[in-house]
């Protein structure tokens with residue numbers, strides 16, 4: 327760990343469930359069906375999560391989907407660095423915002439009288455009463471949730487959402503558009519790494535029936551396409567940076583699975599910026615909006 331990383335991590339709270347983690351190349355990974363998650367969940371991932379948040383904000387018209395008048399309680403599942411929750415708290419200053427995570431990565435810069443942390447594992451159920459929240463949000467969690475657990479997750483979110491309340495499930499579409507061979511290999515590694523724990527990245531754009539079966543109505547999938555690579559101007563450069571950091575973050579899991587050596591994977595990442603420009607690659611952010619009937 328470099329000096330700046332150490333300095334950065336000391337102001338964050340210590341991970342609370344370290345013994346349940348797998349450690350790959352010094353990075354903490356939660357276990358998904360007993361396999362290390364393809365993405366890490368540790369203090370070193372906090373700045374990547376923040377980067378992903380700013381990249382997402384730059385490609386969507388709003389930081390959530392749905393017309394939500396004056397919520398009084400919001401839950402963010404898998405809150406991570408808390409960047410999204412902090413923005414929501416600024417939008418709705420009188421609202422109580424709760425961030426839940428299996429690992430406490432929130433710092434004092436996020437926590438306040440209106441933003442609190444609750445430890446919890448979404449796969450074990452939400453530690454909240456029925457009908458408690460006006461809005462429940464979950465983003466970038468598709469690789470952490472086994473496909474077979476999504477029905478349970480959707481039912482539980484429905485349970486904790488008040489009648490007439492809103493839920494959002496957002497994720498990246500890891501298929502990409504106009505992808506070259508390097509990006510295809512990197513995206514393939516992401517899919518294989520997620521599949522190893524039973525997760526299905528395709529659910530980023532395929533949750534409608536699961537949400538409807540859980541009882542949600544007016545379920546809509548919003549898809550926001552964006553450029554990846556410097557060819558796409560400042561937004562393309564930002565999303566390229568976020569994507570490169572994401573690929574670097576999955577490297578330990580990919581190497582552990584024997585898909586590539588470290589050197590091979592680094593070589594792919596190094597070749598990515600040029601290829602993205604050549605192919606004028608795009609990706610999509612997918613957001614499912616779902617309502618609990620009043």
Ligand SMILES: C[S@@+](CC[C@H](N)C(=O)[O-])C[C@H]1O[C@@H](n2cnc3c(N)ncnc32)[C@H](O)[C@@H]1O
Nearest residue numbers: 367375404405406427428429447448465466470
């Ligand atoms: C990729 S980060 C996304 C963070 C945040 N949602 C965002 O959009 O920036 C995934 C987060 O989910 C958390 N997580 C993973 N598995 C979880 C589980 N079973 N229950 C609760 N949180 C979990 C990780 O600790 C990590 O903070």
